[in-house]
Structure formats: C-alpha cells, structure tokens
Amino acid sequence: MPQTTNEYLLILPFLVLSAxxxxxxxxxxxxxxxxELLPYLSxxxxxxxxxxxxxxxxxxxxxxxxxxxxxxxPAIFNLLFAAAGVLVMLNSIGFLKKYGxxxxxxxxxxxxxxxxxxxxxxxxxxxxVFLGLELMxxxxxxxxxxxxxxxxxxxxxxxxxLLGAFATGFxxxxxxxxxxxxxxxxxxxxxxxxxIYSENIxxxxxxxxxxxxxxxxxxxxxxxxxVPDVYQGAATNVTGLMSTMGKSAAFxxxxxxxxAVFMNDAxxxxxxxxxxxxxxxxxxxxxxxxxxxxxxxxxxxxxxxxAGYMAIGLAAGNKAALAGIMFYLAAYTFMNLGAFGIISIxxxxxxxxxxxxxxxGLAKRFPFLAGMMAxxxxxxxxxxxxxxxxxxxxxxISAIQSNMTWLAxxxxxxxVISVYFYLRVVVYMYFKEPGEExxxxxxxxxxxxxxxxxxxxxxxGLFPDTFLSVIEYIISV
Amino acid sequence: xxxELLLFIVFALVAAVSSLMMITRKNAVISAVFLVLNFFALAxxxxxxxxxxxxxxxxxxxxxxxxxxxxxxLMLLNTGKEEAILHGKKPIKYFAIFIAAVVFLQxxxxxxxxxxxxxxxxxxxxxxxxxxxxxxxxxxxxxxIIPFEAAGFLLLAATIGALILAKKKFE
Amino acid sequence: MNSIPIEYYxxxxxFMFSIGVTGVLxxxxxxxxxxxxxxxxxxxxxxxxAFSSYLGNPIGQVFVFFVMTxxxxxxxxxxxxxIAIFRNKLTVNIDxxxxxxx
Numbered sequence: 001m002p003q004t005t006n007e008y009l010l011i012l013p014f015l016v017l018s019a020x021x022x023x024x025x026x027x028x029x030x031x032x033x034x035x036e037l038l039p040y041l042s043x044x045x046x047x048x049x050x051x052x053x054x055x056x057x058x059x060x061x062x063x064x065x066x067x068x069x070x071x072x073x074p075a076i077f078n079l080l081f082a083a084a085g086v087l088v089m090l091n092s093i094g095f096l097k098k099y100g101x102x103x104x105x106x107x108x109x110x111x112x113x114x115x116x117x118x119x120x121x122x123x124x125x126x127x128x129v130f131l132g133l134e135l136m137x138x139x140x141x142x143x144x145x146x147x148x149x150x151x152x153x154x155x156x157x158x159x160x161x162l163l164g165a166f167a168t169g170f171x172x173x174x175x176x177x178x179x180x181x182x183x184x185x186x187x188x189x190x191x192x193x194x195x196i197y198s199e200n201i202x203x204x205x206x207x208x209x210x211x212x213x214x215x216x217x218x219x220x221x222x223x224x225x226x227v228p229d230v231y232q233g234a235a236t237n238v239t240g241l242m243s244t245m246g247k248s249a250a251f252x253x254x255x256x257x258x259x260a261v262f263m264n265d266a267x268x269x270x271x272x273x274x275x276x277x278x279x280x281x282x283x284x285x286x287x288x289x290x291x292x293x294x295x296x297x298x299x300x301x302x303x304x305x306x307a308g309y310m311a312i313g314l315a316a317g318n319k320a321a322l323a324g325i326m327f328y329l330a331a332y333t334f335m336n337l338g339a340f341g342i343i344s345i346x347x348x349x350x351x352x353x354x355x356x357x358x359x360x361g362l363a364k365r366f367p368f369l370a371g372m373m374a375x376x377x378x379x380x381x382x383x384x385x386x387x388x389x390x391x392x393x394x395x396x397i398s399a400i401q402s403n404m405t406w407l408a409x410x411x412x413x414x415x416v417i418s419v420y421f422y423l424r425v426v427v428y429m430y431f432k433e434p435g436e437e438x439x440x441x442x443x444x445x446x447x448x449x450x451x452x453x454x455x456x457x458x459x460x461g462l463f464p465d466t467f468l469s470v471i472e473y474i475i476s477v
Numbered sequence: 478x479x480x481e482l483l484l485f486i487v488f489a490l491v492a493a494v495s496s497l498m499m500i501t502r503k504n505a506v507i508s509a510v511f512l513v514l515n516f517f518a519l520a521x522x523x524x525x526x527x528x529x530x531x532x533x534x535x536x537x538x539x540x541x542x543x544x545x546x547x548x549x550x551l552m553l554l555n556t557g558k559e560e561a562i563l564h565g566k567k568p569i570k571y572f573a574i575f576i577a578a579v580v581f582l583q584x585x586x587x588x589x590x591x592x593x594x595x596x597x598x599x600x601x602x603x604x605x606x607x608x609x610x611x612x613x614x615x616x617x618x619x620x621x622i623i624p625f626e627a628a629g630f631l632l633l634a635a636t637i638g639a640l641i642l643a644k645k646k647f648e
Numbered sequence: 649m650n651s652i653p654i655e656y657y658x659x660x661x662x663f664m665f666s667i668g669v670t671g672v673l674x675x676x677x678x679x680x681x682x683x684x685x686x687x688x689x690x691x692x693x694x695x696x697x698a699f700s701s702y703l704g705n706p707i708g709q710v711f712v713f714f715v716m717t718x719x720x721x722x723x724x725x726x727x728x729x730x731i732a733i734f735r736n737k738l739t740v741n742i743d744x745x746x747x748x749x750x
Contacts, residue, residue: 067623105641112634131627134718141725142638154733161729165722166672169688176695183703485652489660496664500671505680512683526701531709538716543723550727554734573673581666588658603704612706628717635721642728
C-alpha cells in the first residue's frame with residue numbers, strides 16, 4: 001500500500017528520536033568528548049519529541065495500516081516519557097561518574113528504551129506492542145547490569161532478565177491464542193468487538209495471559225518478586241527510569257487493551273481480577289515497606305503499592321478511572337523521579353548512604369535537599385495539596401462510581417499505613433541528631449532535576465482540575 | 478491412517494519427549510542438545526503446516542544460531558552437573574509441577590471444548606500461499622514496515638547491550 | 649492437511665508451554681532456565697503457525713518471524729548477563745547467586 005508523505009510527517013516524533021539515536025551512536029563513536037555531549041543531545045531530542053507530541057495532541061490518527069496511532073492518549077504518554085527522560089538525563093550527568101560507569105552507552109540505551117515506550121503507547125497492533133515492549137525491556141536489562149564489576153548489579157540484572165523473559169513467554173502465548181480467535185492481531189478490531197470476542201473462553205485465557213505478562217512489568221502483587229532486589233541492585237538513576245517510565249509504558253498498553261471497557265463505562269469480567277490484584281498489591285507493598293531501612297528498597301515496596309492504587313482504576317473500568325490513572329501516573333512519575341534524584345545525590349560511592357541512618361539530621365546539613373525530600377515524601381504519602389493526594393482521590397472516586405466502595409476503602413486503609421514509612425524519613429531528617437558524617441558532592445544538574453520534579457508535583461497538586469479536564473478532553477476526542 | 482498423520486505423530490512425539498528430556502537432564506549440555514532436537518521436530522511440524530519459510534528460519538536461526546550460542550556459552554563456562562532435579566528440600570518444586578500440570582489440563586480442556594470457534598475447514602490454497610517467502614516478505618515490507626524498523630533498533634540495542642556486558646575490557 | 653485437526657497442534661503446544669514453565673520453576677542452572685523460556689516461546693510459535701495455516705492468513709507467521717528476532721536479541725543480552733555474573737561469582741546456579749532474597 002502506498003504511504004503518503006503525510007504519514008511520515010505524523011510519525012515525526014518517532015523519526016526524530018530514531019535519527020537522534022543514530023547520531024548519538026556516531027557521536028559516541030567518533031568524538032572523544034562524546035560522553036560529555038550525549039546527555040545534552042538526549043535532552044534536546046526529548047524536548048523536540050515533547051514539542052512535536054504537543055502539536056498533535058488533539059488530532060488522533062491511525063497510520064501505516066493500523067500499526068501506529070498518534071495523537072490523543074499516545075501523545076500524552078509521549079509527553080510524559082519525554083519529560084521524565086529529561087529529568088533522568090539531568091540526574092545522570094553527575095551520578096554516572098560516582099557509580100563507576102561513565103560511558104556514553106548509557107544515554108544510547110536510554111534513548112532506545114524511550115523509543116520502545118513510545119511504540120508501546122502508540123501501538124495499534126499486537127505486533128507493535130510486542131516489539132515496543134522488547135525494545136524497552138532489553139535496554140533495561142542491560143542498564144540494570146551495566147556496571148559489570150558490581151555483584152549486586154549482576155544479580156539484579158539476571159533476576160530481572162529471567163523474570164522479564166518469562167513474562168514475555170506468557171505475553172507471546174496469550175497473543176497467539178488471541179490471534180487464533182480474532183484471525184488478526186489488530187487492536188482496533190479488538191477494541192471494536194471486545195464484547196463479542198470476550199464471550200469466547202479461549203480469547204479470555206489469552207487476554208489474561210497477556211495481562212499476567214504486563215503485571216510483571218507494572219510490578220503488581222503476585223508478580224512483584226523481582227522489584228525490591230532489582231530496584232536496589234540497579235544504579236539509582238536507572239531505578240528511577242524503570243520504576244516510572246517502564247511502569248507508565250506498561251500501563252499505556254493495558255489502557256489500549258482495555259479501551260473498549262473504559263469507553264463504555266461498563267466494567268468487565270476482568271474487574272474482579274484487577275480488584276484482587278489491587279487489594280493484594282496495596283496491602284503487601286505498604287505493610288512490607290514498614291520494615292525497610294534502605295530507602296531504595298522502601299521505595300520499591302511503595303511502588304508495588306502504587307501499582308495497586310492504579311489497578312483500582314483498572315478494576316473500576318470507566319472514563320473517570322482512565323483519566324484518574326493518567327493523572328496518577330504523571331504524579332507518580334515526577335514524585336518517584338524526584339525521590340530517586342535526591343537519593344542519587346546523597347548516595348556515596350559503592351552504594352553507601354542509601355539507608356535511613358544517612359538521612360538523620362539531614363535538615364541541618366543540607367536544608368534544601370531535606371526540604372525537597374520532605375515535600376516529595378508528603379506527596380507520595382498522599383497528603384493534600386500535593387499531586388499524590390489528587391491521584392489517589394480521582395482513582396478512589398472512579399471506584400465508587402463503579403460500585404466498588406470497598407476497594408476504595410482498602411485503598412484509604414493502605415494509604416494510612418503508608419503515611420508511617422514516608423513520614424519516618426521526614427522525622428529522621430528533621431528530628432534526629434546527625435550520625436556519622438556523610439559526604440555529598442554538589443551536583444547542579446541533579447539539583448535542577450529535583451527542582452523541576454518539585455515544581456511539577458506542586459503544580460499538579462495545586463491545579464489538579466485543570467490538568468484533569470485537559471486529560472478528560474483529550475480522552476473524549 | 479494416512480502418511481500425514483503418521484508424520485505428525487512422529488514429529489509431535491519427538492517434540493514432546495525431547496522437551497521433557499530437556500528439563501530433566503542434569504547435564505546442561507545434554508539439555509541443550511535435546512532442545513535442538515525439539516527445534517528440528519518443530520521445523521518438521523511447520524512444514525506439515527505449509528509454513529516453509531518459518532520452517533527454514535527455525536532451523537537456520539533457532540537451531541543453527543541461537544542454540545549454537547547457548548552451547549558455546551555452556552562449554553565456555555563449564556558449569557558442571559546440577560544435582561538431581563527434585564533433590565532435597567524444595568516442596569515448591571513439586572508445587573510447580575502440580576501447577577504446570579493443572580494449567581496444561583485446563584488449556585487442553587479449553588481447546589477441546591472451545592474448539593467450535595476455530596475454522597474447521599481450512600482453505601488449502603490460502604494456507605499454501607500464506608507460508609511462502611514471497612507472501613511473508615511482502616507483508617513485512619508493506620504492512621509491517623514499522624515493526625520491521627523497530628526490530629532493527631531492537632537488534633541495535635541488543636548489540637550494544639551485549640558489548641557492554643561481555644566485552645573483555647572497557648576502556 | 650484436513651486429516652489433522654488443529655486441536656492436536658494446540659494441545660502439543662500447550663504441553664510444551666507447560667513443560668517450559670515447569671523448567672523455569674524447577675531448574676537452578678540459569679542457562680537451563682533460559683532454555684526453558686526459549687521452549688515457551690517456541691510453543692507459542694507453534695500455536696501461531698498452526699492458527700496461521702488453518703486461518704489461511706500470513707499474520708501469524710509474520711509474528712513468528714518477529715518473535716524469532718526478539719529471541720535472538722534476548723539470547724545475546726541474556727547470555728552476556730550470565731557471562732558477566734559468572735566472571736564475578738564463578739557460578740550460574742540461581743540458588744547460589746543470591747545476596748538478595750528471591
């Protein structure tokens with residue numbers, strides 16, 4: 001079939017990023033100073049992608065025979081990935097030297113994984129979903145283990161790789177069963193005839209297999225076992241990348257798969273499945289996080305419970321839930337990137353200074369960092385008027401609209417539990433006497449990343465209705 | 478009993494038995510060889526299904542390239558024998574086998590009783606033509622051009638990644 | 649090909665998939681675990697090709713082509729990770745490489 005030039009104009013964000021990857025590769029290869037240049041090149045690329053995505057946010061287009069969808073929800077996700085990518089890049093400039101992996105490949109792999117995420121968010125066909133997922137995951141496996149000398153990084157990479165590939169096996173088998181019933185792999189067909197197909201038990205089996213595979217990626221309860229170790233073993237900036245953008249990308253695919261459910265406000269047979277996953281993830285994540293002393297590990301468990309809160313919205317399955325989860329994802333992304341940004345600033349060489357004791361009395365030594373950390377912890381705990389509160393609020397409201405009040409109540413219970421371990425960090429910073437001396441190098445680009453994250457959290461929290469109505473408008477287009 | 482069914486039974490038996498052998502052998506190299514055998518049997522099944530291109534690629538890429546890579550790494554690392562598969566403590570292993578058996582029985586049940594939904598009378602012409610190199614090539618370079626390009630970037634990522642992780646010296 | 653019902657292929661592939669899952673769960677050698685994952689992918693490929701052939705459309709076979717690409721990429725990265733861990737710890741046994749809890 002003939003492709004028009006117009007189609008190529010519409011996939012410009014993808015083309016720019018792909019071209020940028022090739023350029024970055026050449027820069028890395030031919031310039032000795034390449035690795036100094038690459039972070040700024042990546043930031044420029046992400047900003048261009050963001051700019052181009054904003055331009056097409058209101059017009060939805062189905063391109064290349066249904067392979068790709070641009071505009072609308074995919075554009076919002078592209079924007080989110082680009083913004084988060086900029087923060088991760090700013091954060092990495094100083095951190096990589098400290099971590100002992102100061103090479104240009106980090107930036108290349110990050111760009112490649114962002115390309116994969118954009119493909120996932122914009123996919124109109126299961127083939128694109130699958131390739132996007134792998135294009136995101138394979139750089140992640142490498143990034144987790146990129147410091148080959150560190151045993152903890154090796155082990156985290158292997159655990160992540162084996163479980164990730166295991167999940168891929170489920171996804172492929174699920175796609176195979178769905179293909180057998182539908183006779184094609186188009187997600188547009190799947191959305192249009194979802195309620196006809198879902199009468200078929202084999203289709204539902206395949207669908208659940210795919211959802212199991214993606215539950216690994218969003219780190220929901222029964223499939224969470226890799227999360228704490230991988231988050232702890234990976235470099236802190238990589239953890240930030242995986243825990244926010246990786247999770248958002250996996251959610252974007254779940255949105256596409258469940259579009260029919262969300263748009264009809266009708267819920268589905270899968271509602272109960274998600275309700276169970278949500279309950280278990282929230283409670284497990286919050287309760288286990290209570291006993292963690294390592295901040296990275298604590299945030300890992302808290303990210304399991306955040307996946308649970310978002311799964312409440314999947315269980316509710318109405319338009320309000322879709323908008324609520326998108327808002328939540330944005331808030332969660334910037335909160336976690338801010339938190340991991342601060343951890344990466346405080347962290348010393350050899351993974352030192354990531355446990356709670358290093359934060360004792362931080363407010364006296366580094367009032368700015370302590371203040372930002374307190375802000376982010378309040379936001380993560382869901383204390384108004386921070387972004388985290390409204391994320392949870394919208395999701396709970398959507399659950400109540402779908403007559404799942406009990407699920408909202410479990411969510412509130414879990415949030416109350418989680419306040420304890422978030423505020424414990426604040427208590428350590430402000431009310432404990434400083435313990436042993438910690439050394440922190442000032443790193444202005446990382447400070448900038450943290451400040452941006454803080455501004456975004458505050459603005460999402462102060463003007464939640466504006467953002468939500470924009471999201472709702474785009475969804476309804 | 479016709480010849481096709483006979484071939485199917487032979488290939489299916491080889492595939493099933495070799496997969497079982499693969500997960501039960503203590504020596505990893507022998508496991509790998511059984512997996513190669515399994516892939517050859519699958520290639521035979523693909524030929525029975527008129528998928529010539531996939532059958533050939535299965536042998537060239539899977540059995541020929543990927544498994545050779547596995548064997549290289551296995552022999553390079555010389556990992557030695559694992560202890561007996563169900564050795565010792567782990568009741569979790571029995572649990573795993575139990576779960577897998579339940580899953581298999583369930584899927585088999587579903588497939589047998591949900592089979593009304595499959596096209597039972599295949600169109601042989603369409604089936605024959607859909608497995609040729611020509612058809613698949615045309616599909617990949619027209620409709621599937623975006624996934625094809627993505628696969629290119631995927632391989633680029635894998636190349637860079639493998640280099641980072643396994644290169645002998647880094648600067 | 650009318651003589652073989654499609655269910656035969658599907659049940660064979662379901663069997664291989666279950667064997668693959670079992671292998672992942674019970675084996676301790678990381679490379680064998682990875683080979684079991686390859687077995688899972690192959691059983692999914694068999695399902696795809698069977699459906700593709702009986703439906704008479706090539707989509708399933710194109711998908712298998714992409715699955716093979718991905719499997720090759722995963723093999724390269726996965727084996728590199730395994731080599732990296734072997735250099736540090738001289739073992740690829742999952743039980744022994746655990747400073748973290750599973």
